[in-house]
Amino acid sequence: MDQTLSERASTVTLRVNGTDRSLTLDHRTTLLDALRDHLDLTGTKKGCDHGQCGACTVLLDGRRVNGCLLFAVACAGRSVTTVEGLTDGEVLHPVQEAFVARDALQCGYCTPGQICSAVALLDEAARGEPSHVTPPERLPGGPVPLTPDEIRERMSGNICRCGAYPNIVAAIEEAAR
Amino acid sequence: MKPFAYVRPERTEEAVAHLAAHPGARFLAGGTNLVDLMKLGVTGPPLLVDLGALPLDGVAETPDGGLLVGATARNSDVAAHPVVRTRYPVLSQALLAGASPQLRNAATTGGNLLQRTRCPYFQDTSTPCNKRVPGSGCPAREGVHRDLAVLGHSAHCVATHPSDMAVALAALDAEVRLRGADGERTVPVTAFHRLPGDRPDLDTVVAPGELITGVALPAPPPGALSAYRKARDRASYAFALASVALVLTVEDGRVGHAALAFGGLAHKPWRARAAEEVLRGAPATAETFRRAADAELAAAEPLRDNGFKVPLARNLAVGLLGDLASRATAAAA
Incomplete structure (x- = not known):
C-alpha cells in the first residue's frame, strides 16, 4: 500500500484464499464488491449491503467480518478467506x-x-x-x-x-x- | 457515495496532523457505522485517515490497578479479555449484548463511542433532521419515535445514543483520552456525550480533529459486583429499548458504592445520579431499589409512543439491583 495520500484510487494487494491478488480499486470499493466484481469470487453474497444480514460474511485474518462494511483499501496486506477457500481441493470443509x-x-x-x-x-x-x-x-x-x-x-x-x-x-x- | 482520498499513517501524531490539514476529513476505524453512513449519503468526507496501522489496539493494566483500553481495540477482543471478564464484567456483558459477532470483530472502542444515532430520520436523507441538517426540523417528535428518548430530549432532537458499551463505561467512571493538534486531554465518559439542546448536530464534546486514543478504567471498588441488562425487540442483534449498567457494593445489608446508568433512554448514556443518592447507605431492599429507580425516572418526559420505556427501565433497574444485592449478600455469608 502506497503510504502517500492517494486521491481516489489505490493499488492494493489482498491475500485471497491463499493467493496474493493485486488490484487497483476506487477507494469506495468494499471488500465484498472487490471479491465479487473484481475477482469473480461470487460465492460471497450481497444481501442488505448495510451490515444487517450477514450474507457477505468472510474471514479476515481468520476472523469473521461483514465484507459490505469494509473498504477493500483498508484490507490491504491482509488475508481473506471466502466460502470458495474453505474446501481442500474437492473435499468440503x-x-x-x-x-x-x-x-x-x-x-x-x-x-x-x-x-x-x-x-x-x-x-x-x-x-x-x-x-x-x-x-x-x-x-x-x-x-x-x-x-x-x-x-x-x-x-x-x-x-x-x-x-x-x-x-x-x-x-x-x-x-x- | 462521494469519492474520497485515503491514507493509513503509522504514527498517532501523523493521523492527527492529517485531520488538522484537511477540513472535513474523518478518521476511519472499524467502519461499521461510518461506511454505512457514507453509503446512505449522511456523510461524505473528502479524506479518510485509516487508524488501522496505529499502535492503539492494546488492552493493558495500569499501575493504579485500572485498565487502559486502546481506541482501536476491537469490541470482541475487549469483551473476551480475561481482566475485563473478571474485574469489569459489566463491560464485557454490555459489549456482548451489542451488534453481531461480525460487527464486534471490526468495531473499535473509540468508534463505538462515536457511533451516530439510529433514529430513522437521521439515516434517511430524504427527510428533515436537525442532527443531520441543522435547522431543518425534527419529524421524529410527531412521527416514528417508539425507540427514541424519554429523558433529556429537546424540541430539536429526540434521538437516543445507540451504544451498549458506553453505558457500562459510564457506570464504571471511565475516562476518554483525546489527542488533538494542541495536545492531550481527558474527559469523563459521563461528560463525553452531550444532550441535544439546540445543537443536536454535536453528539459529543470532541473538538474537530481530535482523536480518541483510549479509554481508562479506574480500579473497581473493592468487593464490587457489576452487570449489564438489556431489553430489546428480539433476543439478539438489536438495539436497546432500555438497558441498565450497575456497579454495586453491599456492606452489612446496606448499599455502599452504587453506580447506575441507563441506555436507550437518552441522547447519551444516562448516569442515574438521583437514583444513586437514594441508594447510597440505604438498606439493600426491594423497597429502596424501587424508590431509587422512581427518583431517577421522575424526570422522564415520554413522547406519544414510547411511554412504555419508563416502566421497562424501572423494572430492569429494580431487577438488576435485586440480583446483584442478593449475590453480594450470598458472597458475604
Missing part, C-alpha cells in the same frame, strides 16, 4: 459437509455467509470467547460448550429469510462434535 447432511438451507442465498460465520464460531468457542448467553460466572479459560442456545446467539448476525434456522443449528452442533 466439515461445516459444509454438515450443512449438506442436515439440509441446513432452502434457497441457499445466505448459506455462504452462514458457513463462513459457523467456521469462525467454532474457533471462537474453542478459544473460550464468551457470548451474550455464556453464564457470566463462567471464568476465562477452556472452550465454551456449544449448546443450541450458544449457537443461536453466536449466529445472530446471519439472517435466513427462508427460516432454515433449526437445521442450521443442527448442522453446527454436528460440526462441533
Whole structure:
C-alpha cells in the first residue's frame, strides 16, 4: 500500500484464499464488491449491503467480518478467506459437509455467509470467547460448550429469510462434535 | 457515495496532523457505522485517515490497578479479555449484548463511542433532521419515535445514543483520552456525550480533529459486583429499548458504592445520579431499589409512543439491583 495520500484510487494487494491478488480499486470499493466484481469470487453474497444480514460474511485474518462494511483499501496486506477457500481441493470443509447432511438451507442465498460465520464460531468457542448467553460466572479459560442456545446467539448476525434456522443449528452442533 | 482520498499513517501524531490539514476529513476505524453512513449519503468526507496501522489496539493494566483500553481495540477482543471478564464484567456483558459477532470483530472502542444515532430520520436523507441538517426540523417528535428518548430530549432532537458499551463505561467512571493538534486531554465518559439542546448536530464534546486514543478504567471498588441488562425487540442483534449498567457494593445489608446508568433512554448514556443518592447507605431492599429507580425516572418526559420505556427501565433497574444485592449478600455469608 502506497503510504502517500492517494486521491481516489489505490493499488492494493489482498491475500485471497491463499493467493496474493493485486488490484487497483476506487477507494469506495468494499471488500465484498472487490471479491465479487473484481475477482469473480461470487460465492460471497450481497444481501442488505448495510451490515444487517450477514450474507457477505468472510474471514479476515481468520476472523469473521461483514465484507459490505469494509473498504477493500483498508484490507490491504491482509488475508481473506471466502466460502470458495474453505474446501481442500474437492473435499468440503466439515461445516459444509454438515450443512449438506442436515439440509441446513432452502434457497441457499445466505448459506455462504452462514458457513463462513459457523467456521469462525467454532474457533471462537474453542478459544473460550464468551457470548451474550455464556453464564457470566463462567471464568476465562477452556472452550465454551456449544449448546443450541450458544449457537443461536453466536449466529445472530446471519439472517435466513427462508427460516432454515433449526437445521442450521443442527448442522453446527454436528460440526462441533 | 462521494469519492474520497485515503491514507493509513503509522504514527498517532501523523493521523492527527492529517485531520488538522484537511477540513472535513474523518478518521476511519472499524467502519461499521461510518461506511454505512457514507453509503446512505449522511456523510461524505473528502479524506479518510485509516487508524488501522496505529499502535492503539492494546488492552493493558495500569499501575493504579485500572485498565487502559486502546481506541482501536476491537469490541470482541475487549469483551473476551480475561481482566475485563473478571474485574469489569459489566463491560464485557454490555459489549456482548451489542451488534453481531461480525460487527464486534471490526468495531473499535473509540468508534463505538462515536457511533451516530439510529433514529430513522437521521439515516434517511430524504427527510428533515436537525442532527443531520441543522435547522431543518425534527419529524421524529410527531412521527416514528417508539425507540427514541424519554429523558433529556429537546424540541430539536429526540434521538437516543445507540451504544451498549458506553453505558457500562459510564457506570464504571471511565475516562476518554483525546489527542488533538494542541495536545492531550481527558474527559469523563459521563461528560463525553452531550444532550441535544439546540445543537443536536454535536453528539459529543470532541473538538474537530481530535482523536480518541483510549479509554481508562479506574480500579473497581473493592468487593464490587457489576452487570449489564438489556431489553430489546428480539433476543439478539438489536438495539436497546432500555438497558441498565450497575456497579454495586453491599456492606452489612446496606448499599455502599452504587453506580447506575441507563441506555436507550437518552441522547447519551444516562448516569442515574438521583437514583444513586437514594441508594447510597440505604438498606439493600426491594423497597429502596424501587424508590431509587422512581427518583431517577421522575424526570422522564415520554413522547406519544414510547411511554412504555419508563416502566421497562424501572423494572430492569429494580431487577438488576435485586440480583446483584442478593449475590453480594450470598458472597458475604
